[in-house]
Amino acid sequence: ATPVAEPATPATDANAAPADGIYNIVLVANRRSFVSVVSHLANGSKSRFAGVLKPGDRRAFSGRKMEIMIAIPAAINIEYNGVDQGPYSYSVVPASFSIPAP
16 A cells, blocks of 8 residues: 655654754655755755765755755655654655744
């Protein structure tokens, strides 16, 4: 059966703003997946990464506001403030989300 796209239950409150306003995440690949990370800045947007993560790859990102797209959400775990939150969803349907959440 194909998984239904629904957000995974976070281990901690992923919407809690850090004291300094800088969000720190690490994307950890369990399987291959295309990932895109864009930072939103006062003077525009900047692509931080766009490419395929392979099993075992880890990519760290920091920023006040980021947009993340994961082609296969079930393949990528998200670490927030050092805590593994698991995948954004257990789906194989591409997903995009913002940090912080709107």
